[in-house]
């Protein structure tokens with residue numbers, strides 16, 4: 001798993017993936033996000049090379065663009081998708097502890113987070129926090145309604161909806 | 169009767185536009201029997217389009233009656249179907265027998281009216297909503313060589329969930 005972080009600018013993904021492609025490395029699943037003006041990417045790569053060799057491969061590009069690179073050997077494979085069956089959408093005035101409060105309630109209900117995406121919007125003096133979580137909960141969304149009731153009472157808007165993936 | 173093989177993307181045949189059914193004959197009847205058996209052999213699958221089984225005629229079958237608590241028309245055989253009205257939009261998650269191990273979010277109309285012929289060539293009209301409407305739109309796309317992959321939206325679009333035009 002390659003993790004690359006740095007100041008965002010156009011062309012980083014192109015530069016990184018080109019260096020990997022030229023080095024004979026196969027790419028798997030990836031997630032890139034711009035977080036607070038920073039470029040971040042996590043990238044599954046497949047290669048016979050050791051983690052240090054991967055670092056060397058993208059080292060020149062990373063150095064030229066002040067990117068920090070981290071490589072971890074992982075066991076992960078492709079075709080390991082788990083289908084989410086619930087989505088939680090949360091928004092409210094930003095304050096410390098929202099994510100912890102929501103995710104602790106979800107964990108207590110046995111919810112497994114598969115995808116989490118959050119952002120801070122609004123204005124600098126009145127920021128709002130928006131978060132979407134997809135995941136899998138055994139037994140469906142009813143357990144989540146109960147688990148998240150205290151979160152709602154604390155003034156956070158929470159929408160819970162089942163995800164029923166259509167296959168056709 | 170037989171369970172037919174399903175074409176799997178990136179097979180280019182899935183991009184073909186299917187032609188209209190013109191003769192409602194014994195050959196069609198035989199195909200429909202196999203087509204029906206194929207859909208019901210796929211657990212959890214709520215629809216199938218003829219081009220998915222390498223038969224490039226405008227035929228789709230939708231059956232969401234196995235899902236509890238949703239409105240539906242039962243088993244819907246749609247030959248030469250056309251959507252005559254569409255209303256609302258919603259994001260929902262879709263997968264496809266022809267695209268194994270990948271699902272994604274797609275925007276579809278929430279209510280539609282479909283006009284289609286049945287196995288005897290008789291025109292019928294159906295009103296579909298929600299999950300069934302989504303299934304019909306997914307299958308009809310196959311008849312035009314489109315996959316849900318052609319319509320994926322990013323997860324940021326989730327907040328557009330219900331927009332009425």
Ligand SMILES: [Zn+2]
Pocket residue numbers: 167168263264265266306307310
């Ligand atoms: Zn399909």
